[in-house]
Amino acid sequence: MTKFIDLTLSGISDGAVYAAVALALVLIWRATRIVNFAQGAMLMITTFIASAVINAGASYVVGFIVALATGLIFGAVVERVLIRPVEDKPPLNAVIVTLGLYTLLVAVAGMIWGNQPRAFPAAFSLQGYKVGGTTLLFAPNDTFIVVVVVVVAILLALLFRRTTLGLQMRAAAFAPEVARLLGARVGRMFTLGWALAAVAGSIAGVLVAPSVFLGPNNFDPILISGFVAAVLGGLDSPPGAVIGGIVLGLALSYVSGYEGSALAPLAALVILVIVLMVRPGGLFSVARERRV
Amino acid sequence: MRRGRSLGRVGESTLLRSLLVIVVVGLLALGLSEVITPYRNTQLATGAYFFAVLAGLTILAGLGGKISLGHGALMAVGAYTVALLVGNEHWPLAGALAAAALVSLVIGIPIGAAASRLHGPYLAGATLALAVGLPALADKFPATFGGENGLVLNPPTPPSWLGSNFSLERWEAWICCAGALVVLFVLYNLVHSGIGRSLRAVRDDSIAASLCGLRVGRTQTFAFMISAGCAGLGGGLLTVVNQLAQPGAFPLQLSLSLLTGVVLGGLGSLTGAAWGAALLVFLPSWTNDLAHSFSLSTQVSFNLPLAIYGVILIGAMLLWPTGIQGGIASLAALVRRRLPASARLRVDSGARPGHR
Amino acid sequence: MLAVDGLVTEYGPVRAVDGVSIEVPEGSVTAVLGANGAGKTSLLRTISGLIRPTAGTVTFAGEDITSLPVEEIVRRGLAHVPEGRGVIGELTVAENLRLGGLWRRAGAAPVEEIYELFPRLEERRGQPASRLSGGERQMLSIGRALMARPRALLLDEPSLGLAPRLVAQIMGMVRRLADSFGLAVLLVEQNARSALSIADRGVVLSLGRVVADQESSALAADERLRHAYLGF
Numbered sequence: 001m002t003k004f005i006d007l008t009l010s011g012i013s014d015g016a017v018y019a020a021v022a023l024a025l026v027l028i029w030r031a032t033r034i035v036n037f038a039q040g041a042m043l044m045i046t047t048f049i050a051s052a053v054i055n056a057g058a059s060y061v062v063g064f065i066v067a068l069a070t071g072l073i074f075g076a077v078v079e080r081v082l083i084r085p086v087e088d089k090p091p092l093n094a095v096i097v098t099l100g101l102y103t104l105l106v107a108v109a110g111m112i113w114g115n116q117p118r119a120f121p122a123a124f125s126l127q128g129y130k131v132g133g134t135t136l137l138f139a140p141n142d143t144f145i146v147v148v149v150v151v152v153a154i155l156l157a158l159l160f161r162r163t164t165l166g167l168q169m170r171a172a173a174f175a176p177e178v179a180r181l182l183g184a185r186v187g188r189m190f191t192l193g194w195a196l197a198a199v200a201g202s203i204a205g206v207l208v209a210p211s212v213f214l215g216p217n218n219f220d221p222i223l224i225s226g227f228v229a230a231v232l233g234g235l236d237s238p239p240g241a242v243i244g245g246i247v248l249g250l251a252l253s254y255v256s257g258y259e260g261s262a263l264a265p266l267a268a269l270v271i272l273v274i275v276l277m278v279r280p281g282g283l284f285s286v287a288r289e290r291r292v
Numbered sequence: 293m294r295r296g297r298s299l300g301r302v303g304e305s306t307l308l309r310s311l312l313v314i315v316v317v318g319l320l321a322l323g324l325s326e327v328i329t330p331y332r333n334t335q336l337a338t339g340a341y342f343f344a345v346l347a348g349l350t351i352l353a354g355l356g357g358k359i360s361l362g363h364g365a366l367m368a369v370g371a372y373t374v375a376l377l378v379g380n381e382h383w384p385l386a387g388a389l390a391a392a393a394l395v396s397l398v399i400g401i402p403i404g405a406a407a408s409r410l411h412g413p414y415l416a417g418a419t420l421a422l423a424v425g426l427p428a429l430a431d432k433f434p435a436t437f438g439g440e441n442g443l444v445l446n447p448p449t450p451p452s453w454l455g456s457n458f459s460l461e462r463w464e465a466w467i468c469c470a471g472a473l474v475v476l477f478v479l480y481n482l483v484h485s486g487i488g489r490s491l492r493a494v495r496d497d498s499i500a501a502s503l504c505g506l507r508v509g510r511t512q513t514f515a516f517m518i519s520a521g522c523a524g525l526g527g528g529l530l531t532v533v534n535q536l537a538q539p540g541a542f543p544l545q546l547s548l549s550l551l552t553g554v555v556l557g558g559l560g561s562l563t564g565a566a567w568g569a570a571l572l573v574f575l576p577s578w579t580n581d582l583a584h585s586f587s588l589s590t591q592v593s594f595n596l597p598l599a600i601y602g603v604i605l606i607g608a609m610l611l612w613p614t615g616i617q618g619g620i621a622s623l624a625a626l627v628r629r630r631l632p633a634s635a636r637l638r639v640d641s642g643a644r645p646g647h648r
Numbered sequence: 649m650l651a652v653d654g655l656v657t658e659y660g661p662v663r664a665v666d667g668v669s670i671e672v673p674e675g676s677v678t679a680v681l682g683a684n685g686a687g688k689t690s691l692l693r694t695i696s697g698l699i700r701p702t703a704g705t706v707t708f709a710g711e712d713i714t715s716l717p718v719e720e721i722v723r724r725g726l727a728h729v730p731e732g733r734g735v736i737g738e739l740t741v742a743e744n745l746r747l748g749g750l751w752r753r754a755g756a757a758p759v760e761e762i763y764e765l766f767p768r769l770e771e772r773r774g775q776p777a778s779r780l781s782g783g784e785r786q787m788l789s790i791g792r793a794l795m796a797r798p799r800a801l802l803l804d805e806p807s808l809g810l811a812p813r814l815v816a817q818i819m820g821m822v823r824r825l826a827d828s829f830g831l832a833v834l835l836v837e838q839n840a841r842s843a844l845s846i847a848d849r850g851v852v853l854s855l856g857r858v859v860a861d862q863e864s865s866a867l868a869a870d871e872r873l874r875h876a877y878l879g880f
Contacts, residue, residue, distance in 0.1 A: 035413035037420070085610050091412035093609045095359055096555055099416070100605025103548050107599035111592045164750060171736055171747050178734040181696060183722040183751035183796070220544065224424055227417045262432045265425035272418055276410055 002134060007257040008250065009138035015249020016149040020204035021226025022233065022241035023153060024197040029235045030173045031193025032079070032087055037098040040223025041105035042078070042198055043205035044216065046071045048113055050206055051120055051214055060123055067202040075198025079191045087190070109216040117215030126210065145207045152203060153242050156196070160238070169193060221265060225252065228272045234282025244283070310480040314473045321469040330461035334533065335573050337461070340468035341529035342569040344475040346553050347562055348522025351479055354560020355488060356515040357495035358407055362419035363523045364547035365426035368539070369396045370524030375443035375537035376436075385448055389471060389528045396524020397517050404516025408509045423547045427539040442538025445531055468529045475522050479562060482518065491515055545598060552601040555608050558615030567616045575600060649674045649832035650695070650726070650800045655704035657687075657694045664690035665701070666856035672800065675830040677823060679847035679864065681840045681878055687856040688836040689731050692802045695834070696728035697721045709799060723751055727798035731805055733789040737778030741769055744777050744788055748795030755797060762791040765821075783814040790821070800832040801825070807839045815839065819846045840878040844868045852877050 021039060028036045036042075050067035054060060082101060086093040124140040160166035171179040172189035180186050204226070205219065212218045229248045233240025248271065255267040275282065321340075325333055349363050370392035377388040403422070407415050430437040437443065450463035482488055490511045493501040501508060531537045553568025576597050583593030608615060614622070650672040657665035664687045672678045680688050693699045695706050697718040705714045713721050722728075736744055742759070749756030763770035766787040772780065777788060786806055793801060803822065807815040823846040826833045837843035844850050850867035852860040860873055867873065 035417060037413075037416065082606060082610070089613075092353075092357070092359055093613060095413055095416050096551065097606055097609045099361075099548060099551065100602045100607075100609065102602070103545070103552075103598055103605060104602025107595040107597075107602060110595035111599065114591050115594070164746075167739075167743060167747060168750065170739065174738045175734065175736045177698065178730065178736060179747075180698070180718045181722060181728050181730060181734065182747050182792070183719055184747070185719055220424060224417075224421050228421070231414065231417065260432070262428050265421065265428055269418070269421040269425045272421055273406055276414055276418065277406065280409075280414070 003257065006137035007253045009136060009142070011250035011253030012246060013138065013142035013145050013249070014253060015229075015246035016146045017204050017208040017222065017245075018225045018229040018248050019242040019245025020149050020152065020200055020207065021222055022229035022245045023156065023238060024201040024204070025226055025230040026233075026235055026238050026241040027156070027193055027197035027200065029230070030238075031169065031197075032083065032173075032190050034083065034087070034091070034094045034098065035227070035235075036194075036197070037095065037223070038078070038101035038105060039197070039201050039226065040219040041102045041109075042074055043071070043201035044214075044219045045105055045109060046074060046198075046202040047120065047205035047209050047214055047219075048109060050202075051118070051209075054121060060121055064123075064206055067206050068199050071198040071202030072195045075195040075201075076191050078198075079194035083194070084187070084190070106216045113216075115216055117213040117218055120206075120209035120214045122210035141210065148203060148207060149242070149245075152200060153238065156200070156238060159196075165192075224265065225249075225268055228268045228275075231272060232275050232283060237282065240282055306481055306484040309484075310477050313480060314477050317476065318469070318473050321465075321473075325462050325465045325469070330459050333459065333461035333465040335577075337465040337468040337529070337533050339569045339573040340465070340472040341526045341533065342550075342553065342572045343472045343526075343565055344468075344529065345523045345526035345550060346557070346565040346568045346572075347472075347475050347479050348519030348526075349550055350554045350557065350559055350561060350565045350568070351483065351491075352515050352519040353554055354558075354564075355483065355491040355495060356512055358512065358516065359412070359416050359551070360407065360419045360516070360519070361416055361544075361547045361551065362403065362422035362426075363519070363550050364542045364544070365423050366396050366400065366520050366523035367527030367530060367546070368427060368537075368542040369399055370527030371531040371537040371541070372430075372437060372443065372527075373524070374528035374531045375445050379443055379445050385467070385532065389525060389532075392528030393521045393525040396527070397521035399524075400517040400520025401513065403520065404513035405509065407516050408512035419547075420544070423544050427542050430539040438538070440539065442536055442541075445535045445537070447535050448532055464533050467532055471525055471529050475525065476562065478518070479522070483562065487511070487514065548605075549598075549601050552605050556604055556615050558617030558619075558621075561615070561617040563620075564615055564617035571604075649709060650834065651707045652691070652695060653705045653707070655691070655694060655706065656702045657690050657699055658702050659690075663856050665694060667704070668853070668856070668858055669704075670834070670851055670858070670861070672832040672834050674799075674832050675826055676848040677826050677833040677835055677846055678849045678851060679840075679843040680834060680836045680851050680853060681838075681843060682853035683877065683879075684838070685855075686853040688853055689804055690856075691853070692728060692730075692804050692834070692836055696726060696802060719751075722796070725797070725799040726802070727793035727796060727800070728802040729789045729793050729804060729806065731808070733785045735777045735780070735785045735788050735792075737776060740774055740776055741780070741788060742773040744792050745769070745795055748792035752796045757795050757797050759795070762794060765794070766791050782809050783811070783818070786810065786814075786818055790818075790825075794825070794829075798831065800834070803833065803835045805836055805838060807837060807842060815842055819843070822846060840874075841868075 024039050025036060028034060046067045049070050050063040053066045054063040078101065082097055083094065086097055122141045124144050126139045126141050128135040128137055128139045160170060168184045169189045169192060172184055172186040173193070176186045204222070208222055212222065225248060229244040230241050232248060233244025248268070251271060252264045252267060256264050321336070325336060328336070345363060345367060349360065352358050352360060373392040373395045374388045377383040377391055378385060406418070410418060430439065447460055448463060448467065450458040450460065490506050493506060494508050494511050534541070549572055553572050554565065556571055557564030557566070557568035579596040579600065580593065583596060612619065652668060652670045655665050655668045656663065668691060670678065680691065682688055690699065694701050697716060701714065705712055707713065708724060708726055711724070713724065745759055745762060768784055769787055769791055772784065777785065780788060806818050810818065819842050822833060822835065825831055835843055835847060844864045844867060847864040850860070850862060850864045851858055852873065854877055859877060860867060
């Protein structure tokens with residue numbers, strides 16, 4: 001029983017990280033109809049930068065803020081320079097561009113910081129809570145992770161539903177040409193979408209780095225899990241991203257706990273395939289319209 | 293039809309044309325392997341097995357319109373099949389290679405069926421997950437697959453009738469080129485057949501194609517199947533050259549470099565696959581030389597090929613989406629337009645229209 | 649108010665708009681008629697800036713807007729209701745309307761005015777726009793355009809897919825808008841009869857060229873022209 005509780009709790013905290021990455025992917029998908037395969041690499045770079053800042057003597061909080069700020073700029077620059085030219089081309093082009101960016105970023109990170117994984121500090125204690133006589137597999141840092149992700153999700157939801165800016169972003173995402181005819185600056189909305197997504201990704205990076213360690217390829221499984229979570233919840237649905245993340249986190253936690261961690265990536269693949277076969281729009285999609 | 297007039301029956305029959313092509317290419321490769329050093333022969337072998345994989349992949353991506361990041365994993369399937377059959381079961385090499393192609397082809401069927409229902413980014417994501425997840429199986433079953441260290445193969449010995457001076461590297465080059473020629477033959481005929489046309493139709497407008505009676509799912513599954521078989525064969529040939537099959541040889545980066553080769557060479561073009569293979573062979577050694585002449589640290593030189601692949605992928609999509617072969621085709625079209633009318637007629641009768 | 653002079657728009661080798669000149673005064677309705685493929689929609693899209701012309705000029709309120717981007721043209725008071733209405737289905741009726749007046753901020757029409765014009769929209773204000781019927785969507789897209797208090801209105805086939813009685817209502821509304829707000833209305837229509845019934849002027853396009861430019865009553869009376877280009 002304790003094992004089940006442990007697995008559930010760690011599944012929730014892993015799931016929160018997947019949810020953050022999924023949110024980033026969903027934001028970009030909704031804004032520009034592109035899956036950003038470079039998301040994991042982008043958040044890896046911002047986490048490396050935060051690490052450099054912290055190692056230079058700054059506090060964790062400063063490092064966190066630096067990660068967010070670099071994420072914001074990074075996302076905006078990538079959209080404006082690399083993605084804008086392929087936004088109205090066939091989807092294959094954008095897939096290749098983001099994959100190319102992923103390859104380039106991983107290589108550059110290796111060149112600058114080396115391929116050896118290194119440690120990254122956690123915000124709070126990693127010692128599990130003590131309940132009764134036992135120590136849970138859930139620590140104060142995990143609470144921090146879950147709280148941060150929930151707050152981010154709520155802030156984004158408020159931005160989109162309640163603000164004028166959010167309305168413009170949604171209009172630009174759903175119907176860019178019509179939005180232009182209404183005077184919305186659609187290009188800026190796209191850039192903003194990517195920038196916000198990169199911020200969400202940077203948060204995920206800083207949160208997960210203490211447990212997976214920081215290295216050029218260490219965040220690849222996180223990207224894949226984030227992608228699976230996003231697809232699970234529906235690429236168009238931010239709340240779906242969060243729920244998909246938690247569900248996936250739990251599923252992978254149980255698989256790792258009872259069958260061994262080597263099977264986790266394959267389990268993610270199986271879940272992905274099942275969802276895509278059965279409900280391609282995700283668990284929370286409405287029925288797709290007939291195409292003919 | 294003016295098309296085949298100057299070349300007679302050969303011009304009109306795809307089968308005969310393809311045979312002509314592989315005979316010519318085969319003779320060229322034969323002659324080349326005669327005169328070059330053993331090191332270059334290994335490069336020729338490497339280029340040949342990369343061509344096998346890239347040709348299948350470019351047909352899938354260019355004609356079928358499906359992007360797959362899982363072909364590195366499919367190469368691994370072929371590689372391990374050969375290693376197991378030759379190493380453990382002592383099969384002859386030719387049989388093992390054929391089996392490698394067949395096993396990958398069969399595995400390609402369910403993946404292809406799934407792929408035919410997925411589009412663009414969904415397919416890329418699913419095959420990405422495959423590329424990362426499949427090699428992990430080797431760790432899960434270390435007894436069969438040799439774990440991290442992989443399976444070792446004895447080098448193939450050249451048959452005695454070739455003489456005792458026949459180098460191992462040349463023999464490997466012959467084996468790999470033979471495999472590449474088989475792939476070339478099959479795919480050339482495929483591209484110019486009704487199936488090739490069906491693929492293009494489905495890629496361009498799957499709804500219209502299905503309304504015309506084309507079986508969309510079946511056609512795309514078939515394309516994936518064939519490309520999986522090619523990848524498996526390529527992986528088997530890789531094992532012959534490296535005498536080793538290990539999970540570390542098939543990371544995600546391999547699938548990404550395959551994609552780069554296909555994009556740079558030109559999607560959908562068999563000639564483009566050759567360009568891509570050349571890239572994959574020469575780039576790593578070129579960057580090594582670059583690293584040495586600039587005394588770059590290992591950190592930098594190790595990651596340099598990948599960085600360049602990334603730049604190529606991005607640059608090609610932004611600046612030059614049709615790749616090398618597309619550039620050549622555009623140049624040829626430009627030249628043809630500039631010719632005076634009478635000369636143009638003669639050129640057109642020999643050229644193959646609609647061929648990339 | 650709105651004038652087009654020698655406008656040429658090309659899609660590759662195809663000339664969709666081939667030297668078109670039209671003038672639309674304030675407070676009037678000019679109908680642009682013609683068969684499918686005559687270039688009517690391309691004309692509107694060129695005026696509002698979605699497509700760049702290869703030659704010619706577009707003048708609005710005395711200013712040359714030919715090379716301005718769409719966002720700038722719209723902000724000068726030119727509203728374009730596109731083919732198919734352009735209602736954003738994922739947003740609610742109220743959100744669609746709000747979107748129309750966004751860039752205007754202080755100068756936007758209070759949404760109550762629009763609800764007064766189109767009471768059906770007020771009933772459905774919180775519903776996603778995808779649930780509206782064709783006629784309601786047309787009202788929404790016109791209402792949304794009016795939120796920005798435009799001085800000129802480009803309407804692309806508002807009668808498409810609507811029942812005849814609804815078409816008459818919409819046309820009547822367009823006439824009233826032109827009269828009461830002093831709008832310069834350029835109305836593209838295939839339904840020539842109903843368009844001419846409310847228009848001051850009729851322009852007939854064929855293969856991108858203007859083949860007739862007359863007062864609407866004269867155009868409606870010219871039987872040869874009507875038979876040749878307008879089908880009735």
